[in-house]
Amino acid sequence: MALLNSEKFKKIKHQASGALNRVIDQHVNLAVTGLSRSGKTAFITSLVNQLINESSDSKLNFFDVVHQGRFIAAKRVPQKHFYIARFDYDGAIASLEQTQPHWPEPTAGISEIRLAIRYRPKNSLLKYFDELATLYLDITDYPGEWLLDLPLLNQTFEEWSEQMYQLLQQAPRKEYAEKFIAKVQQLDPFQSADEELLKTLAEEYTQLLHYFREKLSLSVIQPGRFILPGELANAPILQFFPYLNFTNIDVNAYQNASDDSLIGMLRARFVEYKERVVRKFYKQHFLRFDRQIVLADCLTPLNNGAESFADLQLAIKMILESYNYGKSSLLSRLFAPKIDKLLFAATKADHVTPEQHENLSALFNQLVYQSKKQLGFDNLTMKTLAIAGVKATSSGKTQYQGSTLPVIKGINLKDQQSLTLFPGLVPSQLPEQEYWQNNHFNFIEFAPQAKTNSCQPLPHIRMDQVLQFLLGDKMK
Numbered sequence: 001m002a003l004l005n006s007e008k009f010k011k012i013k014h015q016a017s018g019a020l021n022r023v024i025d026q027h028v029n030l031a032v033t034g035l036s037r038s039g040k041t042a043f044i045t046s047l048v049n050q051l052i053n054e055s056s057d058s059k060l061n062f063f064d065v066v067h068q069g070r071f072i073a074a075k076r077v078p079q080k081h082f083y084i085a086r087f088d089y090d091g092a093i094a095s096l097e098q099t100q101p102h103w104p105e106p107t108a109g110i111s112e113i114r115l116a117i118r119y120r121p122k123n124s125l126l127k128y129f130d131e132l133a134t135l136y137l138d139i140t141d142y143p144g145e146w147l148l149d150l151p152l153l154n155q156t157f158e159e160w161s162e163q164m165y166q167l168l169q170q171a172p173r174k175e176y177a178e179k180f181i182a183k184v185q186q187l188d189p190f191q192s193a194d195e196e197l198l199k200t201l202a203e204e205y206t207q208l209l210h211y212f213r214e215k216l217s218l219s220v221i222q223p224g225r226f227i228l229p230g231e232l233a234n235a236p237i238l239q240f241f242p243y244l245n246f247t248n249i250d251v252n253a254y255q256n257a258s259d260d261s262l263i264g265m266l267r268a269r270f271v272e273y274k275e276r277v278v279r280k281f282y283k284q285h286f287l288r289f290d291r292q293i294v295l296a297d298c299l300t301p302l303n304n305g306a307e308s309f310a311d312l313q314l315a316i317k318m319i320l321e322s323y324n325y326g327k328s329s330l331l332s333r334l335f336a337p338k339i340d341k342l343l344f345a346a347t348k349a350d351h352v353t354p355e356q357h358e359n360l361s362a363l364f365n366q367l368v369y370q371s372k373k374q375l376g377f378d379n380l381t382m383k384t385l386a387i388a389g390v391k392a393t394s395s396g397k398t399q400y401q402g403s404t405l406p407v408i409k410g411i412n413l414k415d416q417q418s419l420t421l422f423p424g425l426v427p428s429q430l431p432e433q434e435y436w437q438n439n440h441f442n443f444i445e446f447a448p449q450a451k452t453n454s455c456q457p458l459p460h461i462r463m464d465q466v467l468q469f470l471l472g473d474k475m476k
């Protein structure tokens with residue numbers, strides 16, 4: 001180095017940093033999904049908040065780039081795709097930072113936000129040149145319900161209808177679906193199609209799906225777009241329903257039914273839905289994702305009972321199909337996906353007492369890995385974690401009938417009163433009948449905590465481990 005005069009040195013430094021910069025500036029398309037109310041909005045708000053407010057009192061010990069003092073700063077930059085809605089970070093953070101904080105309003109559909117994260121690479125050469133690198137992070141929020149539709153691509157209208165019929169005839173759906181089933185079974189499938197009638201029945205079917213999701217906490221909702229229609233609300237493409245009487249239909253007549261007949265129109269709309277809604281989502285969005293986090297609230301189903309929990313398990317299996325890249329998998333036959341890391345996160349972990357965290361992780365791990373084993377694929381890196389995007393409780397101990405009991409404390413969302421409780425035991429394994437008979441997990445919604453200092457990042461559980469798994473290898 002002594003041989004170089006300072007002019008030359010500057011020049012080399014400039015060239016080197018230019019060249020290295022090009023190599024080092026990286027880009028990650030991170031997708032965040034989960035069924036409605038699983039905590040996507042809270043999670044993304046927290047993730048962005050942790051990064052842009054990173055400071056000496058942030059709690060990101062397990063995120064290497066922060067822990068090693070190489071994190072410089074992150075800022076929001078204009079998003080890449082102008083045709084996708086903007087993720088409303090400002091709105092969400094404003095709700096959470098009010099003197100009486102509340103959860104952000106629910107959103108439907110897809111949205112995007114982009115961050116530029118500056119950091120110092122570990123690489124010694126770069127350190128010498130005092131060069132910084134940038135990681136561009138595009139975060140896309142989209143409903144997990146859309147992933148439940150993937151199997152449709154492999155099904156005929158007849159097959160799908162049969163499958164829905166099976167589902168609707170079982171508890172807990174049965175008692176709510178009976179009236180609808182009877183109505184559909186009274187129809188003459190070959191009568192000429194009446195668009196008004198189709199619309200009314202499709203609305204009824206959609207109401208059922210809403211009831212299943214919101215009142216019974218069920219997870220398997222098909223077609224997924226029916227409960228989150230976005231810009232397709234009222235479009236005829238969402239005005240169909242499964243035909244629930246295929247056993248009594250003449251196969252030939254069905255095959256030959258024209259598109260103007262009732263059954264023909266149902267079939268035509270189903271086919272159109274597959275092409276223009278399901279396939280389009282995979283082509284337009286899914287294929288550009290590099291990394292994926294799937295959020296799941298498994299505490300609400302645990303609170304609701306065996307049937308709701310079993311339904312979550314089935315939904316997770318269906319969702320996993322979208323990451324099954326094995327050669328014979330449906331996804332790989334249709335598309336060429338490129339996601340290389342997949343994180344499954346059990347959200348709202350602040351609802352359980354600290355000594356139950358291990359159980360929650362173990363339970364969730366089983367839930368995910370059992371399905372993964374059944375699908376038999378392992379060509380992407382996968383991990384599970386129990387997290388809270390926005391921690392709404394604090395934990396402590398209380399004396400109860402002479403013994404010490406672990407508790408959580410928070411503001412009850414219903415009446416805004418302070419509440420201390422032991423919510424119950426989380427099983428460490430997929431629960432057997434006995435658990436459901438003897439245990440009850442008490443899931444009470446909490447309001448977000450009020451902040452004492454607005455510069456502090458949002459309180460969380462294990463968001464640093466999330467960041468390390470999803471971004472750590474890109475920020476070395």
Ligand SMILES: Nc1nc2c(ncn2[C@@H]2O[C@H](COP(=O)(O)OP(=O)(O)O)[C@@H](O)[C@H]2O)c(=O)[nH]1
Pocket residue numbers: 034035036037038039040041042043103104105106107347348349350351387388389390391392393445446
């Ligand atoms: N206690 C707690 N509740 C949460 C957390 N994240 C979400 N929630 C609750 O779950 C609801 C739905 O969350 P949201 O992020 O809107 O879900 P999304 O529909 O997946 O975007 C919120 O209104 C909160 O009541 C969390 O980290 N902790």
Ligand SMILES: [Mg+2]
Pocket residue numbers: 040041106107108
């Ligand atoms: Mg949301």
